[in-house]
Amino acid sequence: xxxxxxxxxxxxxxxxxxxxxxxxxxxxxxxxxxxxxxxxxxxxxxxxxxxxxxxxxxxxxxxxxxxxxxxxxxxxxxxxxxxxxxxxxxxxxxxxxxxxxxxxxxxxxxxxxxxxxxxxxxxxxxxxxxxxxxxxxxxxxxxxxxxxxxxxxxxxxxxxxxxxxxxxxxxxxxxxxxxxxxxxxxxxxxxxxxxxxxxxxxxxxxxxxxxxxxxxxxxxxxxxxxxxxxxxxxxxxxxxxxxxxxxxxxxxxxxxxxxxxxxxxxxxxxxxxxxxxxxxxxxxxxxxxxxxxxxxxxxxxxxxxxxxxxxxxxxxxxxxxxxxxxxxxxxxxxxxxxxxxxxxxxxxxxxxxxxxxxxxxxxxxxxxxxxxxxxxxxxxxxxxxxxxxxxxxxxxxxxxxxxxxxxxxxxxxxxxxxxxxxxxxxxxxxxxxxxxxxxxxxxxxxxxxxxxxxxxxxxxxxxxxxxxxxxxxxxxxxxxxxxxxxxxxxxxxxxxxxxxxxxx
Numbered sequence: 001x002x003x004x005x006x007x008x009x010x011x012x013x014x015x016x017x018x019x020x021x022x023x024x025x026x027x028x029x030x031x032x033x034x035x036x037x038x039x040x041x042x043x044x045x046x047x048x049x050x051x052x053x054x055x056x057x058x059x060x061x062x063x064x065x066x067x068x069x070x071x072x073x074x075x076x077x078x079x080x081x082x083x084x085x086x087x088x089x090x091x092x093x094x095x096x097x098x099x100x101x102x103x104x105x106x107x108x109x110x111x112x113x114x115x116x117x118x119x120x121x122x123x124x125x126x127x128x129x130x131x132x133x134x135x136x137x138x139x140x141x142x143x144x145x146x147x148x149x150x151x152x153x154x155x156x157x158x159x160x161x162x163x164x165x166x167x168x169x170x171x172x173x174x175x176x177x178x179x180x181x182x183x184x185x186x187x188x189x190x191x192x193x194x195x196x197x198x199x200x201x202x203x204x205x206x207x208x209x210x211x212x213x214x215x216x217x218x219x220x221x222x223x224x225x226x227x228x229x230x231x232x233x234x235x236x237x238x239x240x241x242x243x244x245x246x247x248x249x250x251x252x253x254x255x256x257x258x259x260x261x262x263x264x265x266x267x268x269x270x271x272x273x274x275x276x277x278x279x280x281x282x283x284x285x286x287x288x289x290x291x292x293x294x295x296x297x298x299x300x301x302x303x304x305x306x307x308x309x310x311x312x313x314x315x316x317x318x319x320x321x322x323x324x325x326x327x328x329x330x331x332x333x334x335x336x337x338x339x340x341x342x343x344x345x346x347x348x349x350x351x352x353x354x355x356x357x358x359x360x361x362x363x364x365x366x367x368x369x370x371x372x373x374x375x376x377x378x379x380x381x382x383x384x385x386x387x388x389x390x391x392x393x394x395x396x397x398x399x400x401x402x403x404x405x406x407x408x409x410x411x412x413x414x415x416x417x418x419x420x421x422x423x424x425x426x427x428x429x430x431x432x433x434x435x436x437x438x439x440x441x442x443x444x445x446x447x448x449x450x451x452x453x454x455x456x457x458x459x460x461x462x463x464x465x466x467x468x469x470x471x472x473x474x475x476x477x478x479x480x481x482x483x484x485x486x487x488x489x490x491x492x493x494x495x496x497x498x499x500x501x502x503x504x
Contacts (some may be wrong), residue, residue, distance in 0.1 A: 001202050007179070008213060009109045009483050011256050012046055024133055027132060027451075028098065029500060030202070030211070030212040030213045030214045030501045030502065031213060031214060031237075031444065031502030032213065032214050032215045032216065033215070033216045033237050033238065033433040033484070033497065033500065033502065034212050034216075034217045034219060034236045034237045034238070035216065035217070035218050035219065035234050035236070035237065035238040035239075035495075036221045036225075036230065036231070036238065036239045036240060037053045037056070037218050037219065037221070037228040037239055037240055037241075038053070038221070038224075038240075038356075039051060039053050039220070039222070039385075040053075040094055040194045040195060040220055040221055040226075041054050041057055041098060041192060041198060041218075042054065042181065042386075043178075043179065044057065044178060044181045044189070044192065045153050046062050046164070046165060046169065046177075046181070046183075047115075047118060047119050047124060047126040047128070047165055047166075047169075047175035047177075047183065047267065048124075048125065048126065048127070048165075048168075049127075050127055050166065050167045052240075052241060052247045052404060052493045052494075053218070053240075054438070055106040055164040055165075055404075055492075055493060055494050056240070056494050056495065057189075057198060057218070057497075058164050058167050058185065058494075059150075059185070059494040059495070060168030060180050060185055060187040060189075060200050060216060060497070061079045061102075061166060061182075061187060061188070061189050061200070062097075062168065062169065062181075062183030062184065062185045062224055063077050063168060063184045063185050064078065064161055064162055064163070064168060064182065064468075065077060065079040065112065065158075065161040065162075065163040065165055065166075066079060066158050066159070066160075066161045066168050066490060067162055068162040068356040068407055068408040069496075070206070070490050070491070070496070071242055071326045072488075072491060072492075074158060074159050074162050074407075074440075077097055077162070078095060078096055078099060078107065078112075078149060078184065079096070079146075079161075080094050080095065080460045081092060081094045082150075082158055083240075084157070086149070086303060086368050087153055088152050088153035088154055088155050088157070088421045088446055089149065089150045089151075089152065090147065090148070090149055090150070091147070091148045091157050092145065092146070092147045092159065092401075093145070093147075093148070093152070094144060094145055095107070095108070095109060095112070095143075095144040095145065096144075096207065097144055098205040098207065100184065100355065101173075101182055101183065101184055102182045102188045102189075102203065102206065102212050103170070103173065103186070105170065105172070105181050106426070107168065107170070107184055108140075108143040108144065108393075109140035109142070109143050109144060109145060109146045109308075110140060110143075111168055111169065111170055111171045111172055111290075112138075112140075112146045112168055113138045113140055113146060113401050114133060114169075114174070114187075115166070115167075115168050115169050115434045116132065116138060116172075117134060117138070118169075119133060119165075119166060120132060120133070120192055124432075126165065127165065127241040128163060128251050128424035129277050129284075129422070129477035130159055130415050130421065131163070131312075131411050131415060132166070132271045133280075134150040134151050134152055134154050135148055135149075135150060135151075135449065136149050136150060136151040136158075137149040142492055143187065144394065147490050151342075152443075152444065153246055153445070153446075154410075154443055154444075155443075155445060156443075156444025156452075157409055158409055159407055159494075160199070160410070160411055162343070162407050163307065163406065163407045163411070163493075164492070164494065165322040166371075167184070167185075168184065169181075169182070169183065169317065169413075170173075170182055172483075173472060175500070182495055184206075184207065184353065185203065186202070186203050186206050186208070186210060186211040186496075186497065187201065187203055187211065187215070187216055187486045188200060188202075189214075194220070195220055196220060196310055197218060197220060197238075198217070198218040198220075199215065199217055199279065199304075200215055200216040200218075201214070201215045201372055202214050202215055202216075208498060208499075210497075210498040210499060211497055211500070212214075212499065212500060212501040213497055213500055213501060213502070216497065217272065219236065222356065224239075224243060224246065224358075225244075226500075227239045228246065228250070228479075230254065230342040231256065231481065232253060232255075234481065234494055235484045236473070236481075237480065237481050237484050237502065238480050238481075238487070238494075238495075239478060239479040239483060240262075240409070240478055240480070241476065241477070241493070242258070242477040242478060242479055243279055243290035243358055243359060244300075244301045244302045244303075244305070244359065244474070244475070244477070245302055245311075245358075246306035246477075246479075247260055247302070247477050248302070248360075250479050255380075255478070255481060255482045255483075256479055256481065256482065257480045257481075257482055257484075258467060258476055258477060258478075258479050258480075258489065259477060259480070259490050260304060260410055260475045260477035260489070260491035261475060261476055261477075261478070261489050261490075262315050262473070262475055262491065263313065263404075263405045263473065263474065263475060263476045263491040263493070264312065264313035264316065264412060264473050264491075265402065265403065265404045265405045265473065265474055265476060265493070266286060266308060266309060266311055266403060266471070266472065266473050266474065267300075267359065267360055267363055267365075267401070267402030267471055267472065268363075268400070268401070268402065268468055268469050268470040268471045268472055269287070269351070269367055269398055269399070269400055269468055270393075270398065270400070270401050270427050270428055270467040270468050270469040271287075271397065271467070271469065271470070272319065272394070272397050272398070272427075272428060272429060273285055273428050273429045273431070273467065274429040275397045276397070276410060277341070277347050277349065277397070278397055278398060278468075279464075280341045281304065281465050282337040282338070282341040283337070283338065283343070283347070284465075284466050284467075284468065284469075285334075285337055285466060285471055286334040286335075286337040286338050286341075286374060286375075286376075286468060287334070287367075287374075287375070287376065288326075288374065288469065289326065289329070289331075289333045289334040289337065290329055290330070290331060290370065290371045290373070290374030290375075291312075291329065291366075291367055291370045291371050291469070292325065292327065292328060292329055292339065292370075293307030293308075293325050293471055293472060294307050294325050294327070294365065295329075295370070295401055296308040296351060296366055296367070296370070296471050296472065297471065297472040299362075299366050300359060300362045300363045300366055300471070300475055301359070301422045301472060301475075304474060304475045304477065305472040305473055305474035306353035306472060306473055307325050307471065307472050308470060308471075308472055309323060309459045309462055309463060309470070310379075310413065310417070310458065310459050310462055310474045311353050311382050311403070311406075311413055311416060311417075311470065311471040312412070312413065312455060312459065313405075313414040314473060316409070316472075317448070317452065318409055318451065318452050318455040318456070319459075320455075320456045320459040320460065323459060323460065323463055326369050329374070330491070331373050331374045334374035334375065335374055338374070338375050341493050343375065346375045346376065346377040347375060347376050347377060347378045348379065349378065349379070349397050350378070350379045350380075350396065350397075350398075351367065351368060351378035351379065351380055351381065351383045351398055351399065351400070352364075352381045352382075352383050352392050352396050352398070352399035353365070353381070353382055353383075353399070353400045354382075354383065354384070354385035354388060354400065354401070355382045355383065355384045356384060356385050357385050359474070360400045360402060360482075361382075361400075363471060364380060364400040365380065367400075367469070369381055375489065379461075381477075381497055384485050389400065391403060394426045394427070394429075398468075403416070403423075403490065404493055405426065405491060405492060405493075406493070407492070409442070409451070409455060410439075410442065410443050411422075413439060413455070413458065414439045414443065417430060417435050417439060417458070417462070417467060418435070418436055418440075419432075419436050420437045421429040424467075427467075427468075428467040428468050430464070430465075430467035430468075432461055434457065434458075434461035434465075435458050435461045435462060435465075437459065438454040439454070439458060440456065440459035442453045442454035442455055442458075442500065446497060448504070474489060475491055476489065477489065483502050483503050484500065484502060485500060485501050485502070485503040486499040486500045487499075
């Protein structure tokens with residue numbers, strides 16, 4: 001076996017009146033960090049988290065075997081090192097000794113194995129389960145060693161263990177994760193009140209040096225205007241996930257720092273390939289001709305993003321730079337494709353957009369307006385985002401949605417684009433043999449140069465047969481009071497708060 005601390009093959013580079021308290025004093029100068037979030041936490045169990053606010057919670061309370069840094073390299077976390085076999089099918093992780101869960105028990109190999117057994121159990125309902133289906137067997141030769149035996153070669157295995165939904169949980173407290181989560185992370189969960197806040201205290205026994213903050217409060221404030229006003233008044237320390245329309249306005253505000261970083265998070269129009277009219281590739285291609293992605297990115301994101309062909313970001317080395325984006329709408333070409341598909345009259349279908357997601361709402365309205373000259377008559381229907389899973393996904397011909405960046409290209413593409421991918425099955429029901437072949441080949445090698453050739457082929461196939469309309473890769477931005485020190489905006493949309501503090 002060969003020792004490896006591999007760099008990730010990662011996606012470059014997220015109310016009415018409220019009373020907000022001032023941060024508490026701290027002898028160490030840490031303070032309580034008050035972060036404004038937009039939505040309630042629907043899950044406290046890390047295996048069941050699905051939205052950015054929940055991912056923030058998971059990073060505060062838990063740790064994974066590996067960790068992704070702001071530069072998207074992967075480093076050891078609960079695993080201090082790992083080795084792998086030449087065929088990339090056997091991975092051995094050495095665990096740190098002396099790491100304690102918040103209830104005082106030492107973290108050992110059985111906790112790691114139980115964590116992954118639970119994720120792989122369909123009864124758990126873990127959204128990330130399909131990302132780890134290569135795990136065939138796990139062994140613990142001693143309390144500080146875990147061996148993963150894979151059913152097929154997977155060069156990025158250590159990288160995907162850094163994801164937000166695979167944090168290590170205590171085997172003896174699994175039944176409590178939904179309401180009283182316990183991990184090994186830098187902060188201890190104290191309480192959560194829906195519609196108000198989640199409260200965390202500094203873990204004084206954390207296995208790493210830190211954190212410096214005395215605690216963290218995640219405030220649930222749906223209205224961006226309320227968040228921004230509270231930040232400028234000094235009643236909040238961080239506004240998480242700024243809208244692109246807010247970034248320019250805040251850049252010149254005194255005592256406020258804004259950071260915007262490139263990510264592979266994407267939004268788009270999800271077209272169900274099993275439903276008319278989008279079961280005809282000519283209709284899907286016609287929408288691409290009718291609506292130039294460059295114009296969409298500028299109108300919707302105010303320049304805070306770039307058009308893309310797939311979930312691979314334009315600033316990733318695997319991006320197909322030689323595939324051009326149309327500079328202008330080809331209305332005649334779009335109408336010709338629609339006629340070939342048998343649509344001599346305008347296509348009239350509802351276009352569902354999520355209430356409470358302003359960027360995606362704006363994307364839906366932009367598509368509606370820009371596609372009309374080519375013969376698409378979309379009727380906007382607004383549905384609260386919280387009802388999307390039950391009422392929209394897999395049930396409507398076309399709707400607006402989006403997904404955060406994943407830790408590797410494979411986890412960003414295979415579940416979404418492979419004909420048997422877990423996300424594909426509930427999104428576009430896409431089936432393109434050339435895409436399947438490229439995705440299958442790419443995950444069987446650890447050589448980035450070889451992977452690149454397969455992912456370029458995938459993007460070319462998607463231009464000819466698009467699953468839907470993946471519009472752009474957007475930047476992720478946060479705003480901070482100037483007093484917040486040593487906290488950076490992470491392209492995976494969470495914060496590493498181990499070194500941060502409230503200064504003067």
